[in-house]
Amino acid sequence: MKSLIVINPNSSEDVTRGIDAAIDPLRKLGLPIRCLTLKEGPKGIESQLQADLIIAPMLALAAAQADAAGYVIACFGDPGLHALRDQTWLPVVGIQEASVMTALTLGQRFGVIAILSRSIPRHLRAFGAMGVLDRMAGDRAIELGVTELADTDKSLNAMIETGKRLRDEDGADVLIMGCAGMAKYRAPLQSAVGLPVVEPAQAAVSMALGHISLDLSHASQRADHD
Amino acid sequence: MKSLIVINPNSSEDVTRGIDAAIDPLRKLGLPIRCLTLKEGPKGIESQLQADLIIAPMLALAAAQADAAGYVIACFGDPGLHALRDQTWLPVVGIQEASVMTALTLGQRFGVIAILSRSIPRHLRAFGAMGVLDRMAGDRAIELGVTELADTDKSLNAMIETGKRLRDEDGADVLIMGCAGMAKYRAPLQSAVGLPVVEPAQAAVSMALGHISLDLSHASQRADHD
Amino acid sequence: MKSLIVINPNSSEDVTRGIDAAIDPLRKLGLPIRCLTLKEGPKGIESQLQADLIIAPMLALAAAQADAAGYVIACFGDPGLHALRDQTWLPVVGIQEASVMTALTLGQRFGVIAILSRSIPRHLRAFGAMGVLDRMAGDRAIELGVTELADTDKSLNAMIETGKRLRDEDGADVLIMGCAGMAKYRAPLQSAVGLPVVEPAQAAVSMALGHISLDLSHASQRADHD
Amino acid sequence: MKSLIVINPNSSEDVTRGIDAAIDPLRKLGLPIRCLTLKEGPKGIESQLQADLIIAPMLALAAAQADAAGYVIACFGDPGLHALRDQTWLPVVGIQEASVMTALTLGQRFGVIAILSRSIPRHLRAFGAMGVLDRMAGDRAIELGVTELADTDKSLNAMIETGKRLRDEDGADVLIMGCAGMAKYRAPLQSAVGLPVVEPAQAAVSMALGHISLDLSHASQRADHD
Amino acid sequence: MKSLIVINPNSSEDVTRGIDAAIDPLRKLGLPIRCLTLKEGPKGIESQLQADLIIAPMLALAAAQADAAGYVIACFGDPGLHALRDQTWLPVVGIQEASVMTALTLGQRFGVIAILSRSIPRHLRAFGAMGVLDRMAGDRAIELGVTELADTDKSLNAMIETGKRLRDEDGADVLIMGCAGMAKYRAPLQSAVGLPVVEPAQAAVSMALGHISLDLSHASQRADHD
Amino acid sequence: MKSLIVINPNSSEDVTRGIDAAIDPLRKLGLPIRCLTLKEGPKGIESQLQADLIIAPMLALAAAQADAAGYVIACFGDPGLHALRDQTWLPVVGIQEASVMTALTLGQRFGVIAILSRSIPRHLRAFGAMGVLDRMAGDRAIELGVTELADTDKSLNAMIETGKRLRDEDGADVLIMGCAGMAKYRAPLQSAVGLPVVEPAQAAVSMALGHISLDLSHASQRADHD
Incomplete structure (x- = not known):
């Protein structure tokens, strides 16, 4: 069965646990939700520099999730939001x-x-x-x-x-x-x-579940149609 | 059990059936969804005049749904969106x-x-x-x-x-x-x-289900706190 | 002789009297101005809900004024402004x-x-x-x-x-x-x-008198031309 | 008796006559309206350069009208609009x-x-x-x-x-x-x-008559209060 | 050799000296820079009225500089910026x-x-x-x-x-x-x-030197091409 | 002597040569300008994905230029613009x-x-x-x-x-x-x-030379002051 993948792009397991608890009320909507920690990330993301540098490992982590039905990037600032949309057809939602x-x-x-x-x-x-x-x-x-x-x-x-x-x-x-x-x-x-x-994170998971249920994909892949 | 109430503010049963079919993929998220037709509405809403005149009966129809967990107003133009938010604490989403x-x-x-x-x-x-x-x-x-x-x-x-x-x-x-x-x-x-x-209608029902799951209420009732 | 009709959509005669006094300096411009109270309105309009609910009786009151040369809706919030424009070719000005x-x-x-x-x-x-x-x-x-x-x-x-x-x-x-x-x-x-x-109210009556003098009508009736 | 002064800042008498005819329906509102031609202006104003250069003579022409109750600057582009407001307390309206x-x-x-x-x-x-x-x-x-x-x-x-x-x-x-x-x-x-x-020009004269009737002055003179 | 002409449109020599000192670090970029005082200007420009009235003499002063490679108008408010662009093909930069x-x-x-x-x-x-x-x-x-x-x-x-x-x-x-x-x-x-x-003034001189070096002209002269 | 460093974040030497020729007229302003090719970049940057992935090597390349007086990022899209500003006090200009x-x-x-x-x-x-x-x-x-x-x-x-x-x-x-x-x-x-x-690239080099001459630094380093 497919899952919604929520990626915390900092390396704090505490933050990931906080996200996991936050989105728990949305598990009753039926789709499995897995929250991952980006171990290559800093303890916290406080600058554009830190935000930009986590994009490469985050894209790799996302690509490695074979069961993904969609993604949430769980850092306010939405690092790599459009890059991940360039990488995948699946719904990608940023929490910001x-x-x-x-x-x-x-x-x-x-x-x-x-x-x-x-x-x-x-x-x-x-x-x-x-x-x-x-x-x-x-x-x-x-x-x-x-x-x-x-x-x-x-x-x-x-x-x-x-x-x-x-x-x-x-x-x-x-x-x-x-x-x-x-x-x-x-x-x-x-x-x-x-x-x-x-x-x-709650807002993003809620939106992502809707996008997945409705099979709503983003425009970034459009050029591949042409 | 509570339900999400979707109100079609025109009187066309065909449109209501179309809405009902549209949002069917979202029923798997667990909450019952009931689509109602506003019998007092015109066949179609094509002007601000028609949009404004359905607000009073729509508010009454909404108030009569004792099992409501939230509402979707299913007319592009969102007639009565803020009036219904003034009437109820429950989540209200407009399709526009x-x-x-x-x-x-x-x-x-x-x-x-x-x-x-x-x-x-x-x-x-x-x-x-x-x-x-x-x-x-x-x-x-x-x-x-x-x-x-x-x-x-x-x-x-x-x-x-x-x-x-x-x-x-x-x-x-x-x-x-x-x-x-x-x-x-x-x-x-x-x-x-x-x-x-x-x-x-799909976008609105999806959002409304999220708001209900997260217990997200709108700001219109704020004055009642003060 | 035609008149400019000013409708106070709340039921307070005091407010209507205040409006009447306010626009009195504009009577010297020549057109009769009649200020009406909407008896179906609430004492004051404080919410979108109240604003939306006065539209139907206000439209009826406006339609009943056979001598109308134009209308001013005298509630800050301009309830029914575009609906009244859908109803009549005559100039309609909202005070907001x-x-x-x-x-x-x-x-x-x-x-x-x-x-x-x-x-x-x-x-x-x-x-x-x-x-x-x-x-x-x-x-x-x-x-x-x-x-x-x-x-x-x-x-x-x-x-x-x-x-x-x-x-x-x-x-x-x-x-x-x-x-x-x-x-x-x-x-x-x-x-x-x-x-x-x-x-x-002064600003709106002043504009309405200009629109009437210049025979300026609004765009809402455009579809009837086509 | 005071008059509304309409200044055509180009030197074409034809244009001034056209303006005078245009605003004639507004004369029934009671205030005399006098349309002046700026003889120092070019035949037509087609550039910012021309627009800026008429400001000095236009301000002088305006200042010379002892009977002015207000002014309309009748060139689309409103040259000198704020300069004239700096010069006088009287209402000044630009046609643009x-x-x-x-x-x-x-x-x-x-x-x-x-x-x-x-x-x-x-x-x-x-x-x-x-x-x-x-x-x-x-x-x-x-x-x-x-x-x-x-x-x-x-x-x-x-x-x-x-x-x-x-x-x-x-x-x-x-x-x-x-x-x-x-x-x-x-x-x-x-x-x-x-x-x-x-x-x-009709729109501006209409507004100016309203401002004069209501004794509405602009903010440019505010510093003189302080 | 051509020079960048910086015009202080007020008549204060002190201000001109201040501008001259301000832009001195940019002289090392090679182009001569001459700062002029508009003797017809007021001591300081504090209103739109004053700003508009200096345009005519400033345009004349600019036109008289035979060695101009470009112009900076050194009054915050950029009086006559677009008028001077209408007058010359050379780069014109306003300090605002x-x-x-x-x-x-x-x-x-x-x-x-x-x-x-x-x-x-x-x-x-x-x-x-x-x-x-x-x-x-x-x-x-x-x-x-x-x-x-x-x-x-x-x-x-x-x-x-x-x-x-x-x-x-x-x-x-x-x-x-x-x-x-x-x-x-x-x-x-x-x-x-x-x-x-x-x-x-520093920002404007810096930009003007770049525009001159790159032979960047403005759009105001476009109509003369057609 | 310090130099302005222009980084082409794609790996095409042809593009770098084109940039180098483009900015040549600005060399007469006195500061050495060195154009570098990011060998880790793709042949061309056509997506947000590619843009985001060059940031890490570009930041390293920038940090390795001991003689830098400032930087220009020479890709329309300005990848890493704010990240590089987070990394250095020196002026950083993006060509977009x-x-x-x-x-x-x-x-x-x-x-x-x-x-x-x-x-x-x-x-x-x-x-x-x-x-x-x-x-x-x-x-x-x-x-x-x-x-x-x-x-x-x-x-x-x-x-x-x-x-x-x-x-x-x-x-x-x-x-x-x-x-x-x-x-x-x-x-x-x-x-x-x-x-x-x-x-x-011309516009950016021109601006960067001005920023360097005027010792203008950006706001990204502000927090380090506090």
């Missing part, structure tokens, strides 16, 4: 793209909770390429390093504070968590801020 | 909005195949409100009346010709069928034009 | 649309003073459909309920404070009152904030 | 800006009929500054020189042909005449193309 | 346009440090005409008058404070000095704010 | 970005002459990220394969034909060659089409 498309059906202006502010220009390039900047309220960072992120109270509080600024200063009415592996904060964040919160 | 969000994950510029050109300004207002006009290649009508639409060869040929113009003159690399109930044309259209084709 | 077009000739970035923040997503959808978001500085609510709005000092002070935030934090150089029936605050607001202030 | 704002209330996408294609980049800079490019269907030139423009049949036919291309190839549902002094073609053009046609 | 294009290669969102807030609407019209508003973080004024600008400590401190607000409140990651003649503040400003800072 | 910024100073709407239509979605994502889509007239491919590109007459004719369509159908008034190594066609193309033509 999917979380934005999902948020656009839940509110009028989305706010992004980033980890580090140095990622924000990267996000903005992506939102510009998606053509959705008119729907963005803001993108703000909690600005926590790896050690601080291990402190769950501190992390949640920073997300809540940032979410409230996105709501009150920027006018967001739906929030996107700009990072994979933090789904456990979704419910308390939503409750504290009073806005819908999109967890990107 | 969902088809655009889905198309944005499959190609860079979408083309819309409309039935009548008089609907195009209405579509453009909606795409402007969605903030996605930079991703639209074009919106072109097959310009067939009701009698001609009953001729399936003629309809398919007109869609193929229009799809090729959207591809060659406007630069579309993904197509959206701008009408519910025509899913049977999706495969041959896709094959003839060589581009992915999004059938809007 | 007209106030924005007027503001764009008075300053570079407009700020909107809304009553309740829950209306803002609705405004943003409309401004997106109008394609004018690059000219919007911000949209902020005074957040006063019906009882508080009866207190004129409190209302004016809230508008002045909100106008100053739009000017100083958002960069607005022209303000739009995002509500009908409050023209009495226009002069003191303008004076206190030092920016031009557009009262939407 | 006013025709666009008017068209936006009549259709979803406007098409512009220009005289020469070399003016189109100038138009596009203006539409970009106005922030309305998402509403523009196209801008096409009839490409007729002065001698050919004297041939009324040839001119009208070229406008009709260009208007049909804007409608059929570009998707315009409202047209703007990109030139002053040609109001006599408006009715037959509208009739032949089946779309509303905005004559820019 | 060039500084924006340069900033877009250095960061994702630019912030502008203006002198007076009354200039900001003028800037926004220009950025709209350039089509780059999605890349603008903000435009904020130091709000200093001529006397205060003579105080270098006060000026630098105001620029640093404004630069930090653009960085922290608006999200700018590259700054543009919205005024000519202040290059001496570039290094300390950059160092204090920690963002790249573009001095517009 | 630089050609667009240059074209924006030469005309109002740019047209891109691509080699293959399958590259166009990639271009559009980049133009969207740059925020310049409102200035794009069109992007059209000559659709020639490697063998046909060796035929210079055929290539030039295809470029001229495509350039004329961009000019006449899409409204371009400046053209960008969407490929490195074809500078020899620039002059005849410009002459045949009558529009300015930007060769991207």
